[in-house]
Amino acid sequence: MLAGWISGLASGGHSRRIKFQRSPRAIIIPAGALAMLILYGSPFSSRVNKLRYIANHIGLDYEHVPLSPLKGETRTPEYLRIHPAGKIPAMVDDDFALFESMAIARYLASKAASPIYPQELRARAIVDQWCEFVTHHVEGGMLKVFFNRVMIPLFKLPVEVDTRSEQDGLAWLDRYLPIIEGQLGEHAHVAGEALTLADFALLAALDPAEVASVDLTTYPSLTNWRGRMRDEPFYAACYSRYSDIVDAFR
Ligand SMILES: N[C@@H](CCC(=O)N[C@@H](CS)C(=O)NCC(=O)O)C(=O)O
The missing domain is CATH 3.40.30.10 (Glutaredoxin)
Structure with a gap:
């Protein structure tokens, strides 16, 4: 052993x-x-x-x-x-x-056989679709901005800020967030009316927005959805706001 x-x-x-x-x-x-x-x-x-x-x-x-x-x-x-x-x-x-x-x-x-990941073939495929979209495009974009604007200076990482990567990240968000905004303008949640894995993926991906100075208020449906999600007990059980975590390192 x-x-x-x-x-x-x-x-x-x-x-x-x-x-x-x-x-x-x-x-x-x-x-x-x-x-x-x-x-x-x-x-x-x-x-x-x-x-x-x-x-x-x-x-x-x-x-x-x-x-x-x-x-x-x-x-x-x-x-x-x-x-x-x-x-x-x-x-x-x-x-x-x-x-x-x-x-x-x-x-x-x-x-847990939770409905946030439905069993039915097509319902599950739609959830997977939005999870992939969020992960690759939204999370991917946000992390480029977050890494350059927050991680490098905060932890004094031994790399130069890559402004091209930072601008790429912002361009990704400008391209892909309007699609999420459209979806949330028509539905209560990212993959439709029900709360699913895609909502948790998006919420976490967008958490660094404030500390990375990414303005999401230009997306009213997204902002409304985010407010509702952050009022849920699952969020409060982690922190009041993600910025608390980052501020603790400042
Ligand atoms: N696709 C992976 C990405 C994992 C990943 O890159 N995690 C970062 C932190 S968010 C990490 O561990 N970075 C440290 C390293 O690459 O050594 C996932 O979703 O789990």
Whole structure:
């Protein structure tokens, strides 16, 4: 049996160490965890927060271990067994490890048979469609802006601000957010009338808007939807606003 340790802060804010053991089948099993389901990754990451929103909304019993790639906490041999690229988020559910945030999102919703990821073939395909659109175009655009405007100066990252990438990100948002605005002008939620995974994906992707000085008020339906979503208990269970997380580093 192999054993190792990763330091982390539990969701309750208490310092704790989590022991990992490797089973004969080489699957990482967290020992000493309070919950069987563990979500890894700093709340600085909107991809991590997407999963926390979903787990909170579904009412899953989970533990959040906010490992930071910037502190090297995702490069330990133990964590690399969970995510071979050392990225966040990742998840361990009992003896099952998974990475890639949308794969984890689908797993969590499916595990709970939640209507946020419908079973019916076409309804599910529409949710997948909007999740992909949000992930590749909206999240992709926002992260380019966020990385250059916030991450590089805040963490004094040893790279130059890439203004072309920043402008690309803004151009993506200018191109793709009107499509989301049109959708939310006609429907209560991103993939139609029902709350789905696509809403959580979009909410998390747009969370950095204020700290990255991206003005979303020019999209009234989107702004209204965002206000409704951020009033939900799943959001308050994470923070009052995403900017609280960023401000804590200033
Ligand atoms: N497509 C992946 C992206 C994962 C990713 O790039 N995560 C970032 C943080 S949001 C990360 O871990 N960066 C640190 C690194 O690349 O080492 C997902 O959705 O999970």
